[in-house]
């Protein structure tokens with residue numbers, strides 16, 4: 522049992538290296554002008570080159586134009602795309618590139634376990650389903666949601682589940698024990714200011730996830 526960890530919203534070289542050194546499996550960069558964590562393509566390409574082998578790079582978009590996504594694919598070369606807006610399945614799949622579909626749980630169309638089950642079915646082509654909380658912006662709010670709604674995810678699809686939304690060192694162990702996701706994703710919870718990560722907070726977050734893994738392994742054994 523090893524819950525994968527994505528650290529999102531990286532904007533600085535030192536932060537990216539701190540996340541990799543702490544044991545992150547994935548490093549996220551935001552290409553959404555409405556975010557305080559938005560990076561331009563040139564900076565993202567520099568950051569991407571620093572990512573060590575066997576650590577994935579994820580490019581996050583909110584309702585992007587196809588040209589913008591293609592430019593990031595060509596110039597940054599992310600391993601995964603993350604669509605965090607209102608993109609249709611067709612819009613996510615047009616690049617023939619693996620992607621995460623983010624669902625903003627608690628929003629008008631995602632209120633119940635059935636709503637979530639339907640959303641998962643609609644985006645069956647996604648590499649993973651990322652569950653974030655609904656907020657007035659599109660994400661990175663630091664807000665959590667009712668994790669019991671994830672009982673709507675088909676039981677056979679645990680490997681698709683990425684839990685996010687308001688996670689931090691203080692709550693991720695309990696959240697991982699309850700949801701048992703494949704991966705967790707965090708942005709605000711490891712920051713000292715928007716877009717400025719704290720190496721100490723990242724290390725605490727990773728340690729808390731590993732504590733959940735140890736407890737889940739003991740329970741399984």
Ligand SMILES: O=C(O)c1ccccc1N[C@@H]1O[C@H](COP(=O)(O)O)[C@@H](O)[C@H]1O
Nearest residue numbers: 529556659660661663685686687708709
């Ligand atoms: O990080 C952002 O600024 C952002 C902007 C727009 C959409 C998504 C964004 N981040 C993602 O939001 C979730 C939750 O973040 P938090 O830990 O609650 O701050 C996470 O998946 C980020 O990748």
